Amino acid sequence: MGAEHPECPERLTAIGDQLIAAGLDVHVTRHEAPAATREQLSRVHDAAYVEAIEQAAPASGLRYLDPDTALNPHSVEAALHAAGAVVSAVDLVCAGKHQTAFCAVRPPGHHAESRRAMGFCVFNNVAVGAAHALAVHGLSRVAIVDFDVHHGNGTEEMFSDDPRVLMVSTFQYPLYPYSGVDNPAPNMVNIPLSAGSGGAAFRDAVLGHWLPALDAHRPELLLVSAGFDAHRDDPLAGLEFTEHDFAWVTRELMAVARRHAAGRIVSSLEGGYALSALGRSAAAHVRELIAA
Numbered sequence: 001m002g003a004e005h006p007e008c009p010e011r012l013t014a015i016g017d018q019l020i021a022a023g024l025d026v027h028v029t030r031h032e033a034p035a036a037t038r039e040q041l042s043r044v045h046d047a048a049y050v051e052a053i054e055q056a057a058p059a060s061g062l063r064y065l066d067p068d069t070a071l072n073p074h075s076v077e078a079a080l081h082a083a084g085a086v087v088s089a090v091d092l093v094c095a096g097k098h099q100t101a102f103c104a105v106r107p108p109g110h111h112a113e114s115r116r117a118m119g120f121c122v123f124n125n126v127a128v129g130a131a132h133a134l135a136v137h138g139l140s141r142v143a144i145v146d147f148d149v150h151h152g153n154g155t156e157e158m159f160s161d162d163p164r165v166l167m168v169s170t171f172q173y174p175l176y177p178y179s180g181v182d183n184p185a186p187n188m189v190n191i192p193l194s195a196g197s198g199g200a201a202f203r204d205a206v207l208g209h210w211l212p213a214l215d216a217h218r219p220e221l222l223l224v225s226a227g228f229d230a231h232r233d234d235p236l237a238g239l240e241f242t243e244h245d246f247a248w249v250t251r252e253l254m255a256v257a258r259r260h261a262a263g264r265i266v267s268s269l270e271g272g273y274a275l276s277a278l279g280r281s282a283a284a285h286v287r288e289l290i291a292a
């Protein structure tokens with residue numbers, strides 16, 4: 001996204017390093033991410049938007065899609081593979097080859113709307129995966145869990161009032177993108193948290209709001225928009241979570257998945273911009289995902 005941009009390649013290096021440091025790398029199976037197809041993307045994105053993005057990569061330099069979101073000559077390919085990673089993970093998990101999967105991808109996705117790139121996001125990776133699970137694997141109920149510090153406005157826009165998809169989220173409010181507090185759709189369980197909220201407030205929201213909604217919905221697959229920018233070290237926001245909170249919520253989600261979804265969870269990286277905290281948080285998340 002350009003020099004000095006927080007959504008930088010070193011984010012994935014930091015996660016990879018911490019998986020090694022935590023001794024987890026030997027316990028994960030790595031898969032290459034195929035590019036998402038136009039058909040897969042068009043389940044949640046406007047077809048004309050997909051075509052426009054496919055043509056939008058600059059020959060050199062940067063092209064800005066919004067003030068925060070830029071393409072370099074390779075970004076469209078990366079975005080196609082980021083969405084394709086979640087599709088592939090859904091295929092692997094639904095086929096029983098793995099019970100859980102984590103997609104270490106960039107760019108992130110949850111701000112991308114059906115016809116708009118924004119907030120570092122081009123394609124809505126988790127939404128593409130959820131739509132794929134419904135369309136191809138015959139599932140009738142999925143849940144999307146979003147604990148990124150920013151509200152997942154794109155995912156909300158795509159699935160509001162779709163009874164097949166329950167979205168539960170927490171996010172700092174007020175904060176970019178300033179949405180999520182006025183949606184009456186019954187399938188959207190949005191819990192805004194004020195600046196300075198820590199793990200205790202997060203756990204209260206999960207126990208009091210997310211888990212009852214998830215148990216009522218009985219999802220056959222959980223998808224996670226795993227943003228780690230609610231960490232206290234993160235420079236882009238003001239919540240006070242630690243990696244222990246991310247480990248805790250992952251354990252709770254694993255229990256939900258065991259109750260309703262044969263243990264199936266597909267998680268995909270969203271935000272997280274303090275490199276050390278991001279690496280530790282993602283490793284804590286993966287450690288719980290592979291404890292199945």
Ligand SMILES: [Zn+2]
Pocket residue numbers: 148149150227229270271272
């Ligand atoms: Zn975020």
